[in-house]
Amino acid sequence: MSVLSALILAVVWLSAAAAAGVTLIRLVGVRPAARLEWLLLALGLGFPLASYAMFAAGSAGWLRPAAAWTVLVILTAIGLPAWRRSRPGSGPRSSSAEHHAQSGSEWRLVIAVAGIVGLVASFNLIGALAPPTEWDSLDHHLAAPAYFVRQGRISFVPYRNWPDPSTAEMWNLIGLLLGSDRFAQMISWAMGLAGAGALYLLASRRASPLVGIVAAGVYYVAPQVTVLSASAKNDLTWLFFVFLSFHALLRWSEEHDTRWFWISACFTGLAMATKLHGLFWAVSIGMALIMIQGRRWMCEPGRMLTQTVGYALVAGAVVMPWWLRNLLAGGDPIWPYAFPWLHSLFWSQRWHEKYTTWVQGPGDSVAHYVLGLWNVTVNQSAWLLGLRRPLTPVVLAFAPVAAVSWSRLSASLRWFLALTTVAAMVYYSLWFVTYQLPRYLLPSVSLLTIPAAAAFWWMAHRRWLWWTATGFLLSALAFGAAYAAAFNLRMAPVVVGLQSEHQFLARNVSFYEDLMWVDRHLPSNARVLYFGLKTYYLRRDFLRGDPNVWPLDERAPTGDLLHLLRARGVTHIFVTGADREAGELTAMHRGLGELQARGYFRTIYVNPTGVQVESRGLGKSRRVRVEVWEIR
Amino acid sequence: MANDRVPVWLDLLLALWVIVVGILFYRQFLPYVGIGVRYLQQVLTLP
Numbered sequence: 001m002s003v004l005s006a007l008i009l010a011v012v013w014l015s016a017a018a019a020a021g022v023t024l025i026r027l028v029g030v031r032p033a034a035r036l037e038w039l040l041l042a043l044g045l046g047f048p049l050a051s052y053a054m055f056a057a058g059s060a061g062w063l064r065p066a067a068a069w070t071v072l073v074i075l076t077a078i079g080l081p082a083w084r085r086s087r088p089g090s091g092p093r094s095s096s097a098e099h100h101a102q103s104g105s106e107w108r109l110v111i112a113v114a115g116i117v118g119l120v121a122s123f124n125l126i127g128a129l130a131p132p133t134e135w136d137s138l139d140h141h142l143a144a145p146a147y148f149v150r151q152g153r154i155s156f157v158p159y160r161n162w163p164d165p166s167t168a169e170m171w172n173l174i175g176l177l178l179g180s181d182r183f184a185q186m187i188s189w190a191m192g193l194a195g196a197g198a199l200y201l202l203a204s205r206r207a208s209p210l211v212g213i214v215a216a217g218v219y220y221v222a223p224q225v226t227v228l229s230a231s232a233k234n235d236l237t238w239l240f241f242v243f244l245s246f247h248a249l250l251r252w253s254e255e256h257d258t259r260w261f262w263i264s265a266c267f268t269g270l271a272m273a274t275k276l277h278g279l280f281w282a283v284s285i286g287m288a289l290i291m292i293q294g295r296r297w298m299c300e301p302g303r304m305l306t307q308t309v310g311y312a313l314v315a316g317a318v319v320m321p322w323w324l325r326n327l328l329a330g331g332d333p334i335w336p337y338a339f340p341w342l343h344s345l346f347w348s349q350r351w352h353e354k355y356t357t358w359v360q361g362p363g364d365s366v367a368h369y370v371l372g373l374w375n376v377t378v379n380q381s382a383w384l385l386g387l388r389r390p391l392t393p394v395v396l397a398f399a400p401v402a403a404v405s406w407s408r409l410s411a412s413l414r415w416f417l418a419l420t421t422v423a424a425m426v427y428y429s430l431w432f433v434t435y436q437l438p439r440y441l442l443p444s445v446s447l448l449t450i451p452a453a454a455a456f457w458w459m460a461h462r463r464w465l466w467w468t469a470t471g472f473l474l475s476a477l478a479f480g481a482a483y484a485a486a487f488n489l490r491m492a493p494v495v496v497g498l499q500s501e502h503q504f505l506a507r508n509v510s511f512y513e514d515l516m517w518v519d520r521h522l523p524s525n526a527r528v529l530y531f532g533l534k535t536y537y538l539r540r541d542f543l544r545g546d547p548n549v550w551p552l553d554e555r556a557p558t559g560d561l562l563h564l565l566r567a568r569g570v571t572h573i574f575v576t577g578a579d580r581e582a583g584e585l586t587a588m589h590r591g592l593g594e595l596q597a598r599g600y601f602r603t604i605y606v607n608p609t610g611v612q613v614e615s616r617g618l619g620k621s622r623r624v625r626v627e628v629w630e631i632r
Numbered sequence: 633m634a635n636d637r638v639p640v641w642l643d644l645l646l647a648l649w650v651i652v653v654g655i656l657f658y659r660q661f662l663p664y665v666g667i668g669v670r671y672l673q674q675v676l677t678l679p
Contacts, residue, residue, distance in 0.1 A: 377653070377657060378653065378656040378657050378660065380660055381660060387660060387661065387664070390660075390661075393653055393654065393657035396653050396657075397649070397650045397653040397654065398650070400646070400649055401646050401649075401650070404638070404642060404646060408638075459646060459650075462638070462643060464643075465643055465646065465647055468647040468650055468651065469650065472650050472651075472653075472654050475654065475658075479658070486668060486672075490674075618667060619674065
């Protein structure tokens with residue numbers, strides 16, 4: 001499918017989802033205050049309709065293009081009343097907005113921020129239109145849907161990350177059913193912009209449009225968002241739900257309309273149904289809820305408890321389809337992370353310990369906790385890949401300014417910033433005691449752009465500090481724009497047709513040429529044992545060599561391994577020099593090596609200079625030997 | 633936003649803080665400048 005066709009399909013599907021969302025908004029009866037709120041709320045409610053319909057169809061074994069088109073028909077049918085009726089009415093506008101752009105310099109700055117966001121969005125679109133090459137997309141965000149499409153159904157597959165809640169990946173599935181993997185990346189790109197819109201909505205309504213535009217600009221221009229926009233990952237959809245859930249909760253607290261309360265609970269559930277770290281967000285927004293309830297816990301504890309439990313139950317009900325599937329098939333709703341309590345199937349104490357001791361940050365002491373924001377900003381090389389995907393410096397620069405300006409802000413703004421900061425800090429604390437991957441910190445960093453933006457404007461309005469504050473902000477945005485240009489423009493030749501897809505993928509995807517050989521030369525009923533993780537471009541049936549699905553004792557005779565390979569229908573084995581270096585695979589490879597030496601396997605393909613890509617952005621790769629063995 | 637008086641030394645301190653964060657942030661990427669230039673050359677010389 002051509003890139004243009006995929007772009008049109010993405011627009012059609014998202015429009016249909018938003019239209020269905022408008023009908024849902026009307027059914028619920030809430031009145032969004034502005035067009036942007038209508039649009040984002042509609043998208044937030046309509047988007048998961050498609051996901052859940054696709055999940056139901058896939059689980060029932062109906063995965064074919066007709067299923068994707070049926071989802072479109074359903075969305076259109078639900079959204080028909082929205083198309084037919086007049087434009088969305090507008091309710092009362094924000095009353096708490098304190099500051100609109102007034103002076104010429106403010107306008108110029110707003111235009112500059114909007115211009116940079118537009119520029120970065122254009123660069124990011126180029127990346128989204130290129131063939132998928134991002135690691136996690138090839139490992140599971142696209143690989144799992146592609147596998148399900150080949151199998152004709154969605155099933156529980158016990159490879160790490162595959163059984164995670166997949167609200168966003170269901171859209172990737174729609175794209176693959178329609179014949180386009182760019183569709184998935186375009187959805188991610190669109191959700192990046194939608195997330196920026198949601199952050200603007202959240203901040204502009206409570207602080208001011210100026211604060212909103214700076215916060216949203218800093219969020220969107222961040223290199224992490226650039227990388228995610230050109231991938232099929234779920235993070236940007238997840239952040240969109242995070243921001244909407246917080247916005248809806250605040251709407252409830254401002255208007256005492258319980259419908260916003262339940263909408264917030266639904267969005268929190270969707271955050272959990274999009275990414276496992278949504279659980280951390282559920283705790284964080286729960287803390288904000290308790291703060292909003294405040295003294296009423298003393299006066300009406302029973303009612304407050306019911307309210308809080310109700311919120312948790314609704315959020316839990318939204319994520320339940322995924323959890324239930326995992327519980328039934330893998331013995332663990334959040335497979336395999338509840339292993340210590342539920343002894344998840346297809347997992348073991350060894351793997352549990354491996355992943356729980358797997359940390360990326362520089363440390364987990366109290367000092368590291370206190371200096372967390374400092375470290376993730378100016379000590380990024382302490383993290384794996386930290387410098388390659390930098391976090392914004394704006395939050396660290398303006399956080400102390402926020403503290404100084406605190407007493408000079410209005411009470412309502414202080415309350416909003418306090419809620420935002422507490423939610424961000426609770427999330428940060430949970431992140432800190434776990435894996436510490438900088439990308440997973442995005443909810444905290446993104447929410448903290450709001451106090452940072454408020455502090456920026458406070459500082460900018462202090463006459464001679466204008467140049468310091470705006471200079472820093474613009475330099476950070478320019479850095480983001482330069483990063484977006486460097487990251488995405490290398491994909492421009494393949495997007496405009498100056499470079500062939502094959503040539504591009506051979507340079508950016510590990511063992512692409514070898515995988516193409518497998519796709520072309522192995523019989524269609526072949527089943528390949530594959531030791532890598534990135535299976536997206538492997539178009540034959542496969543079993544991954546993940547140790548948790550090959551529970552072999554190191555002392556087991558090689559005959560057991562051969563028996564297991566045959567019992568599982570493996571016909572070919574794809575081995576690379578890179579696999580053999582991985583310590584945990586050694587036992588399996590030793591067994592395979594012995595079997596090969598005894599003549600049970602026939603080598604049918606050898607490439608002594610297979611390309612293993614180490615960094616797409618920096619163009620780094622190394623050469624390793626690749627072989628394909630056929631089991632006799 | 634209220635914009636009342638703040639001691640000059642505090643203004644100076646805030647400005648200094650922002651500048652220091654900027655310097656420390658950008659200095660992390662100095663080694664990448666050379667890579668960036670080579671990379672740009674590579675992009676510009678593609679067919």
